Amino acid sequence: MALKNISEYKGKSIKHVVREAIEEHITKYEKEIEEDSFFEIIGSFETKEGDWSERGDWRDSSRE
Numbered sequence: 001m002a003l004k005n006i007s008e009y010k011g012k013s014i015k016h017v018v019r020e021a022i023e024e025h026i027t028k029y030e031k032e033i034e035e036d037s038f039f040e041i042i043g044s045f046e047t048k049e050g051d052w053s054e055r056g057d058w059r060d061s062s063r064e
Contacts, residue, residue, distance in 0.1 A: 003017055030054065
């Protein structure tokens with residue numbers, strides 16, 4: 001309900017309002033996000049299947 005009210009008040013679509021909110025949040029917390037140690041693990045280990053971040057089929061749903 002709040003998104004609908006905001007979008008009507010601003011004269012923008014709900015999609016646009018959500019996009020703006022996400023962009024504002026990322027901008028506000030970008031430095032903290034970049035410094036989060038969780039993201040340091042990306043690419044820091046190998047699996048028997050290979051480096052998934054470089055494989056073209058990593059989104060293959062048949063692997064689930």
